[in-house]
Amino acid sequence: MNTNPKHLAIKDFVYELPDERIAKYPLPERDQSKLLLYHNHTIADHTFTSLPDLLPAGSLLVFNNTKVVQARLIFHKPTGGAVEIFCLEPVKPHREVQLAMQHTRSCTWKCLVGNNKRWKEGVLKLFFEGGVVTAERDAQQEGHFLIRFTWTPAELTFAEVLERCGRLPLPPYLNRELTPEDRTRYQTIYARNEGAVAAPTAGLHFTDQVMASLQAKGIESTYLTLHVGAGTFKPVKADTMEDHEMHAEQLMVSKQVVKQLLQHLGQPIIPVGTTSMRSLESLYWLGTLLQQQPGLKPEELHVTQWLPYDISTPPATTEALQTLLGYMELYQVEHLHASTQIIIAPGYTFRICSGLVTNFHQPESTLLLLVSALIGGDWKQVYQHALDNDYRFLSYGDSSLLLP
Incomplete structure (x- = not known):
């Protein structure tokens, strides 16, 4: 039975993170990062290349194959002043990221605007090789703007426009300019579906060699997509x-993956990264929701923040996933699209995941709550060990394998 984490105080999830412990740049080799193994309340130090040997036999690794888009656009006013527009999520004509990225001619996105006070009126223009994109403010909403983009050549997709004139949005705490290296290193080697504004950083350590080694060890892997939003950096105030x-x-998941999860229940299912974990657990709650409200339309599939804590008698995992599969078959969809606001915090009961590959997260963050939900109060020892043993923190930092 879940206990409700609504009353948790964020001040209980604090540790001292000196600035010099934040990895500002990636290591020369992705898989040479340190790997902290937490297993049965004990901690050991390894290198990431050892991951295939450390995973429990018969594990299924689940990766998030979202791709970071070049979501920062630097416009210049006729007078020369710069205005930065950061695309957060699509609004019109599609709210679905996959569809919005393929749209041509024009679209409207929810955006953050830097130096907004400099932008008194009118449209801004950004010229790129062979074309131009213009931006105009549609509306101001709490903390953000709706920006309408139009561009020529009109047959370009919005994904192509961003690729030609956007910049990669590095995490704010790196506090540095973009380097050419970031274009490849701030993407996982398996990134496919464009739409994230932050990388699923636990995956940055994987190389072709590690993937081959996993396969040789008989460790299965599969992919789903969660488009990571800027909210992942949102501090808890x-x-x-x-x-x-x-x-x-x-969130987007194929029917094949749901079948794979069903076949694998009872064996270790280990997400790579907090985004994969939130996705997997959300699938269970989507199935639960559909059991209660079978008439939900595909566009109504949404896991609210407190749903996991408000349902008094949740079904068995097999039942929830079978309901989800049945729903996909009924609507004849190969890929299920949904959205999730799930918060995984101490008091949460895991339905699908039995471990986690993840980096080291910021103090007072929801990601730290998620780690604590998995390994309890031991997160303090894990983080203290990492601090005492020269681990690098946050997006470009080192890794951990947490097996409660």
Whole structure:
């Protein structure tokens, strides 16, 4: 039975992170990062290349294959002043990231605007090789703007426009300019579906050699997509979690993956990264929701923040996933699209995941709550060990394999 984490105080999830421990740049080799193994309350130090040997036999690794888009656009006013527009999520004509990225001619996105005060009126233009994109403000909403983009050549997709004139959005705490190297190193080697504005960083350590080694060890892997939003960096400002609103992110999963999960229940299912974990657990709650409300339309599939804590008698995992599979067959969809605001915090009961590959997260973050939900109060020892043993922190930092 879940206990509700609404009353958790974020001040209990604090540790001292000196600035010099934040990895500002990636290591020369992706898979040479350190790997902290936490297993049965004990901690050991390894290198990431050892991951295939450390995973439990028969594990299924689940990766998030979202691709970071070049979501920062630097426009210049006729007078020369720069205005930065950061695309957060699509609004019109599609809210679905996959569709929005393929749209041509024009679209409207929810955006953050840097130096907005400099932008008194009118449209801004950004010229790129062979074309131009213009931006105009449609509306101002709490903390962001709706920006309408139009471009020529009109047959270009918005994905192509961003690729030609956008910049990669590095995490704000790196506090540095983009380097050419970031274009490849701030993507996983298996990134496919464009739409994230932050990388699923636990996956940055994987190389072709590690993948081959996993296969040789008989470790299965599979992929789903969660488009990571800027909300992943949103600090918790509220004293208790009930006053913190989780960001919503778009999730896409194939029928094949749901079948794979069903076949693998009872054996270790280990997500690579917090985004994969949130996706997997959300699938269970989507199935639960559909059991209760079978008439939901595909566009109504959404896991709210507190749903996992509000349902008094949740079904067995097999039952929930079979309901989800049945729903996909009924609607004849190969890929299920949904959104999730799930918050995984101490008091959460895991339905699908039995471990986690992840980096080291910021103090007072929802990601730290998720780690604590998995390994309990031991997160403090894990983080202290990492600090005492020269581990690198955050997006470009080192890795851990957490097996409660």
